[in-house]
Amino acid sequence: MKNTQGEVWVFAEQEEGKLSDVPFELLGKARELAAKLGVKVGAVLMGSGVEALAKPLFEAGADVVHLVDDPALKVYRNKAYRHAMVELVKEVNPQIVVFGATHMGRDLGPSVASALRCGLTADCTDLQIGGYEDKKTGEKFENVLHQIRPAFGGNIIATIVNARNWPQMATVREGVMKPLPREEGRRGEVVRHSSRLEGVEIPVEVVEIVRKTSSVNLKGSRIIVCGGAGVGSKENFRLLHDLAAVLGGAVGGSRAAVDLGYCEHERQIGQTGVTVRPALMISCGVSGAVQHLAGMQDSAKIIAINTDKDAPIFKVAHYGIVGDLNVVIPKLIKAIKNKG
Amino acid sequence: MNRYNCVVCIKQVPDTKKVTGDAMKADGTINRAALPAIFNPEDRNALEAALKVKETYGGTVTVITMGLPAAKAILREALMCGADRAVLVTDRKAAGSDTLATSYILSQAVKKFSPDLVFCGRQAIDGDTAQTGPQIGEKLDCAVVTYLEKLELDGDTAIATRDIGTGVETCRAKLPALFTVTERFGDLRPYEMRRVMKFKNAEPETLSCDDIGCEAGRCGFAGSPTSVNKIESVVLAGGEFQEVPATDEGIGALVAGLIKDHTIG
Numbered sequence: 236m237k238n239t240q241g242e243v244w245v246f247a248e249q250e251e252g253k254l255s256d257v258p259f260e261l262l263g264k265a266r267e268l269a270a271k272l273g274v275k276v277g278a279v280l281m282g283s284g285v286e287a288l289a290k291p292l293f294e295a296g297a298d299v300v301h302l303v304d305d306p307a308l309k310v311y312r313n314k315a316y317r318h319a320m321v322e323l324v325k326e327v328n329p330q331i332v333v334f335g336a337t338h339m340g341r342d343l344g345p346s347v348a349s350a351l352r353c354g355l356t357a358d359c360t361d362l363q364i365g366g367y368e369d370k371k372t373g374e375k376f377e378n379v380l381h382q383i384r385p386a387f388g389g390n391i392i393a394t395i396v397n398a399r400n401w402p403q404m405a406t407v408r409e410g411v412m413k414p415l416p417r418e419e420g421r422r423g424e425v426v427r428h429s430s431r432l433e434g435v436e437i438p439v440e441v442v443e444i445v446r447k448t449s450s451v452n453l454k455g456s457r458i459i460v461c462g463g464a465g466v467g468s469k470e471n472f473r474l475l476h477d478l479a480a481v482l483g484g485a486v487g488g489s490r491a492a493v494d495l496g497y498c499e500h501e502r503q504i505g506q507t508g509v510t511v512r513p514a515l516m517i518s519c520g521v522s523g524a525v526q527h528l529a530g531m532q533d534s535a536k537i538i539a540i541n542t543d544k545d546a547p548i549f550k551v552a553h554y555g556i557v558g559d560l561n562v563v564i565p566k567l568i569k570a571i572k573n574k575g
Numbered sequence: 576m577n578r579y580n581c582v583v584c585i586k587q588v589p590d591t592k593k594v595t596g597d598a599m600k601a602d603g604t605i606n607r608a609a610l611p612a613i614f615n616p617e618d619r620n621a622l623e624a625a626l627k628v629k630e631t632y633g634g635t636v637t638v639i640t641m642g643l644p645a646a647k648a649i650l651r652e653a654l655m656c657g658a659d660r661a662v663l664v665t666d667r668k669a670a671g672s673d674t675l676a677t678s679y680i681l682s683q684a685v686k687k688f689s690p691d692l693v694f695c696g697r698q699a700i701d702g703d704t705a706q707t708g709p710q711i712g713e714k715l716d717c718a719v720v721t722y723l724e725k726l727e728l729d730g731d732t733a734i735a736t737r738d739i740g741t742g743v744e745t746c747r748a749k750l751p752a753l754f755t756v757t758e759r760f761g762d763l764r765p766y767e768m769r770r771v772m773k774f775k776n777a778e779p780e781t782l783s784c785d786d787i788g789c790e791a792g793r794c795g796f797a798g799s800p801t802s803v804n805k806i807e808s809v810v811l812a813g814g815e816f817q818e819v820p821a822t823d824e825g826i827g828a829l830v831a832g833l834i835k836d837h838t839i840g
Contacts, residue, residue, distance in 0.1 A: 250741060311739075312746075313709070313719040338740035341705045342721045349678060349710035354800035357674075357704035367804055381804065387591055387701060392807045400800035438718035438749040442734075446742035458839065482839055500759075506703065515838050524592075536838055538819075538829070549816065554829060558821030566823055570830040574840065 237401045241330030242277040243269040257335030259414040262296035271364045283309035293423040296415050305430035310441045317346040319430040336406040344406045354397030355404040356382035360411050367396045390525050410454050410510040451501050458484030458515045464491035465520025472497045474564045481571050489527045505530035519560045523548030579634030581625040582690040585618040587646040588701040614649040617696030619763035621756040625694050626657045635659045639684050654774040655766040661779035668784045668794045676798035678710030683787040693753040708755035718752035724759045
């Protein structure tokens with residue numbers, strides 16, 4: 236049912252009692268949407284013994300934290316979280332629900348939307364409030380959620396709306412929304428809800444989780460050196476690591492570089508990898524497929540090195556060096572060591 | 576021994592990796608005719624997962640796709656790789672389906688075969704939504720295991736290894752279960768030569784929405800809550816572009832500039 240006074244909700248993803256980054260990013264956007272609609276921002280916090288996490292959510296922009304605390308929700312499981320979330324949406328009736336487009340969000344969001352028979356747009360890069368006119372019926376709608384996402388391998392940007400079957404739901408890519416500065420001492424209301432899981436059979440049991448101890452932190456790096464298929468070999472990729480080392484930066488790769496085995500999957504930058512916005516991106520042997528550019532074109536400064544002067548990467552670059560990276564990178568390293 | 580009844584949902588997609596200037600029409604929409612139609616990459620991994628179950632434990636593999644008659648091409652490919660049965664769901668009523676309507680129609684088709692295991696690719700490269708798999712699972716109300724990387728079976732229990740982004744999870748799922756499979760599961764095996772000859776002109780079974788008991792209001796445009804409000808083609812927005820000569824002097828000047836404006840150093 237359409238509830239134009241309904242809250243704007245953010246699913247506050249947590250694992251092992253630790254909130255992930257994405258709810259903080261989403262709360263920033265949710266505040267903006269809620270202000271336009273004149274409604275409150277709600278954060279949905281699910282887990283076991285997670286009440287203490289309400290405080291940082293308030294400080295990041297939530298007005299209300301809807302807490303569902305149940306031992307059955309200790310570890311994420313599709314059926315348990317889906318059931319609890321569906322019941323919660325039915326009870327409180329928000330108008331917008333956003334999830335991070337993480338593994339968890341992309342598992343939970345579609346399941347909840349399916350059960351509620353409402354629309355869901357995946358991997359949004361922006362959300363706005365606006366109007367919509369149904370061209371077939373001529374019906375006009377005010378204040379609907381514009382769900383903006385790249386589609387078709389990043390070659391088009393589509394704005395999707397879900398004007399009738401509310402709540403309006405979307406998953407939002409990690410790293411694209413900016414969190415608000417933390418407002419210390421900001422408080423809100425904690426509302427406790429039952430998980431309503433009694434008597435519900437959960438067909439999955441989690442046996443073990445091995446956490447990645449990733450040394451790669453692309454999102455948090457000010458400087459990134461990124462390689463593409465043009466790097467030519469895994470050995471040549473060493474050069475990129477050398478350059479990153481003198482700059483104190485991180486090394487990323489395009490999908491092509493990952494597919495060719497030049498670098499690890501966790502280093503992938505682009506639509507199917509990580510979205511980054513470093514102060515400096517040095518792009519080496521990357522041709523610039525649209526799906527890659529979508530994940531890096533907001534970098535403050537982009538230096539592109541490529542032997543092909545017509546490579547699309549030069550269209551987004553601020554500085555272009557047409558040349559062999561095996562020659563150019565050592566020159567760059569030398570210049571940096573000599574401070575120009 | 577037909578132990579495990581497996582169904583794999585597959586999709587024929589335009590090869591979005593091959594998008595060139597011709598692939599976009601002047602109005603910024605996709606010229607689908609200009610792109611080769613392929614077997615969605617991660618659906619190939621899903622088929623491999625099912626074929627591995629059949630090979631290891633015994634069973635049958637049925638592939639289902641929803642689409643235009645041209646999608647028979649990928650069903651034939653699946654048969655050549657070892658699938659036992661191929662089904663095309665094709666119906667005008669399905670046109671314009673978003674993921675909710677698509678998952679409804681596919682779930683109705685899957686139910687017809689009462690499988691023990693259902694496999695889908697994690698996502699299709701034309702939409703990259705990763706929504707249809709979990710939404711089929713919700714409608715079947717079975718165990719849903721996404722991002723599958725490894726699978727073993729023990730009676731009516733699946734022992735699955737899945738990528739959860741922040742780590743790797745091992746879980747036990749009670750069958751029936753639906754899995755979405757990533758490229759990390761492993762590549763689809765090549766065609767078997769004798770099957771190539773046998774199936775190169777095979778006519779898959781065809782089902783309509785009525786055949787699988789779909790309510791008309793849940794199919795196609797009628798069953799799709801989302802609508803496209805606007806499409807823009809991507810315009811690459813570069814800043815001010817400066818070409819730097821690949822010489823010691825050119826690169827030295829560039830680095831000096833970056834140090835001066837505090838980008839580095």
